[in-house]
Amino acid sequence: MSTPPAAPPAPRHRAVAAAVARGLVSPGAPVAGLLDIAGIRRSAAELRAGFEDFAEPGTPVLHAFAVKAASLVPVLRLLAREGLGCEVASPGELALARAAGVPPSRTVLDSPAKTPAELREALALGIAVNADSFGELARLDALTGSAPSASPLGLRVNPQLGGGSIGAMSTATDSSKFGVPLRDEGARDQVVRAFLDRPWLTRLHVHVGSQGMALELMADGVRVLYELAEEINEKAGRTQVTTLDIGGGLPVNFASDEVSPTYHAYARLLHATVPGLFDGRYGLVTEFGRSLLAKHGVVLARVEYTKSAGGRRIAVTHAGAQVATRTVFAPDSWPVRVAAYDAQGRPKAGEPVVQDVAGPCCFAGDLVARDRALPLLEPGDHVALLDTGAYYFSTHFAYNSLPRPGVYGYAPGPDGAPRWATVRAPQEMDELVAESGGAHADALTRLGDPAAPER
Incomplete structure (x- = not known):
């Protein structure tokens, strides 16, 4: 399936000339960002279609845009109108998603350092949460108690498959700070036990990496996640894991206007690598960011x-x-x-x-x-x-x-x-x-004045 260039030169040239003519970039405003709205809509449609082509009809699929990639409220609202949700990794990103009108049911909270306050807010709102460690699971134990949570709760795992060409973008290395490392001694058994001990734990999450990652490595990470879900469900004797969050990270071609790889190509690879992923037994969540807007x-x-x-x-x-x-x-x-x-x-x-x-x-x-x-x-x-x-x-x-x-x-x-x-x-x-603290200009000089009241 071929895809036309996302930003062909002619429309870009017209936009640049119009931006200069309107004074959006001028001696008084010498730099600006320009966003092609039709192009963003096109990418969102291609993402939806790419997965719909392989998923069984009725398969629940939430494409949650990674807010870090474009933390701009109008962009989040536009993507929401195009059928996407939001993946957030901080209180600020959650606030932006809420300001954009993205409902809690279409929001996912990921972060390796969630505070108790962040977790309490997410649980109160019914936002899906992916715990990043056993320590965070223990914190969720304390916060949820024995009462069922309105929030879908899951665990992020690290398949430890290795990195790509950009180390900082590789999240599935042996010593990555993200997720529970599945290949560490005893870790996989501990993950399975964590699920069996917590009937409310119903999701698994993986994100192998971003720019510089081979698609085959990303698909292998999803395969590891799927096989882990199958193992947990078999040992539980029921369908406990109902949703697989397969992350995002589709690389972007920065060398030309060509859109490569495409969402359809990635979904096709996933279908070939993990056929059961799309058979309707699991709900799916994706977390694409850069590839939707770059x-x-x-x-x-x-x-x-x-x-x-x-x-x-x-x-x-x-x-x-x-x-x-x-x-x-x-x-x-x-x-x-x-x-x-x-x-x-x-x-x-x-x-x-x-x-x-x-x-x-x-x-x-x-x-x-x-x-x-x-x-x-x-x-x-x-x-x-x-x-x-x-x-x-x-x-x-x-x-x-x-x-x-x-x-x-x-x-x-x-x-x-x-x-x-x-x-x-x-x-x-x-x-x-x-x-930059303009309202507190005297704050430090007052510390040296014994007569000045403390503020």
């Missing part, structure tokens, strides 16, 4: 200055570590494509010139591209960091107290021209000051 977002930034140093051309822009944190600090693992546009937002022509694309942060390594062949960039031009709809502008790194950029969604109007909506307004300076 192709549908662009960081657009003005070029402020250009210079030469040591024979190298450098374009200094307003897109650096604050919006492309992983790319700046781990460029080999997280390279991005850069497209050049002129002052009016039109694709820039000209012979490619090898140059660096630098950000505004005050450290030497703040580069989003090194030795990149692009049409010669000049002050007032624009650069677009492609495939950045997930994590980049939605997960801001506040280095140098740089304000969070505005984020805008676009969709084609009746005439084909982009129509716009504000997803997140640019952060104002007074908001930044307030966030």
Whole structure:
């Protein structure tokens, strides 16, 4: 099954030109995030269809979007309208999901460090919880007592299958901090016993990893989960495990506009590797994030200055570590494509010139591209960091107290021209000051004044 490019150049070019014309990116607002709403809807539909093609009719499937990938309330509400729920890993992410109107029944709480307060809130709301350790199971014992919980409760396991090409994204290594390690001595038997001792434990969860992971390794992790569920149910003499949460982590192709791999290809591999997964005996939960949004977002930034140093051309822009944190600090693992546009937002022509694309942060390594062949960039031009709809502008790194950029969604109007909506307004300076303790400016100096009242 082939899939057309998620963000073909022509619509992207129209969006960039329109964003510049509208002043969404301007001398006063030199960087912004742009989201292709039609593209996001398309990805959500492809995810649903990919699993529907293999699941028996009537199989309960919840696609819970990993909120960490785009912690923006309008995005979560859009995905909810497209039939998705939310996977949250903190009180803040839960608050965003609730603000987006995502019901508790379509919300899953995962985290290796849930506090008693977080667990109590989730249990009170009826949100599904995946415990990450035996210690957390003991905490749930104390919180639930003998009374049945309205929350579906499960346990995350680590199949310890190994890592991918990016160590930080590999969650199924021997010493991963996530889940119960199944291959440690006695651990599998302890997991089975934990279920038999807790009739209310009805879910199993696995997440092998994210970007840089081979699909075959991800499918093997799901196979291990399925076989564990079968073992528990056999020893329980009943269907105790009713739902399998198979995580997300579908890799994204950052080298071109092609969407690869597709959800359909992954579902087909799962069907071949774990045929029983889709036979209707288990409900399914997925937790995809990056793969739903990456192709549908662009960081657009003005070029402020250009210079030469040591024979190298450098374009200094307003897109650096604050919006492309992983790319700046781990460029080999997280390279991005850069497209050049002129002052009016039109694709820039000209012979490619090898140059660096630098950000505004005050450290030497703040580069989003090194030795990149692009049409010669000049002050007032624009650069677009492609495939950045997930994590980049939605997960801001506040280095140098740089304000969070505005984020805008676009969709084609009746005439084909982009129509716009504000997803997140640019952060104002007074908001930044307030966030940095502006209301408590005298707090520390008062400590040295014995006459000053304590606050």
